[in-house]
Amino acid sequence: MGQNGVGTHETLSVGELAARSGVAISALHFYERQGLLRSTRNAGNQRRYRRDALRRVAVIRVAQRAGIPLAAIGEALATLPDGRTPTQADWTRLSRRWRADLDARIAQLTRLRDQLDGCIGCGCLSLRVCPLRNPGDVARARGPGAPYLEP
Known part of the structure; x- marks a missing residue:
């Protein structure tokens, strides 16, 4: 033993x-x-x-x-x-703790994928339609971070 x-x-x-x-x-x-x-x-x-x-x-x-x-x-x-x-019930309870966070991450990744698709595909050659361009630094008013990609 x-x-x-x-x-x-x-x-x-x-x-x-x-x-x-x-x-x-x-x-x-x-x-x-x-x-x-x-x-x-x-x-x-x-x-x-x-x-x-x-x-x-x-x-x-x-x-x-x-x-x-x-x-x-x-x-x-x-x-x-x-x-x-x-038990299975213990693991289910544990996984529920993460569900809202994972759902938010999935939504953010989906937005990122959908909004970056044009830039990745064009190589940023079309600044007129790029969702990330920031003429005159207007995004500054929206706060720090990536305001166009975050809700």
């Missing part, structure tokens, strides 16, 4: 977690320092991860690819239960 009475076949070493998840050991250590993952130590002082860490790593990676900041990922993961593998 490993630490906390858990058999070693029920836990993963950092190398096993890295191999199974496809994530570098250094990234797993980083996730742990950020509080996104938790490990215990065995008698030889080696990290051991519960098997549900595989799901957590998968969620972290997918969320990162979707542009969700690590702080928001950490807040969501903190709502998952300790001491048991999260």
Whole structure:
């Protein structure tokens, strides 16, 4: 038996977690320092991860690819239960936290795609129809950032 009475076949070493998840050991250590993952130590002082860490790593990676900041990922993961593998209901509740933000990102990316299509296609040779041109710096009155691309 490993630490906390858990058999070693029920836990993963950092190398096993890295191999199974496809994530570098250094990234797993980083996730742990950020509080996104938790490990215990065995008698030889080696990290051991519960098997549900595989799901957590998968969620972290997918969320990162979707542009969700690590702080928001950490807040969501903190709502998952300790001491048991999260259920489908737990994961559904977690994903709902990100739905509005993801919908807003999708809308912004769609606007960006639709408004930049002409510029990308023409190489900005047609300034009369470019949605990003700014004669006389009139966009300054709309505030900082990319006012023509943001709602």
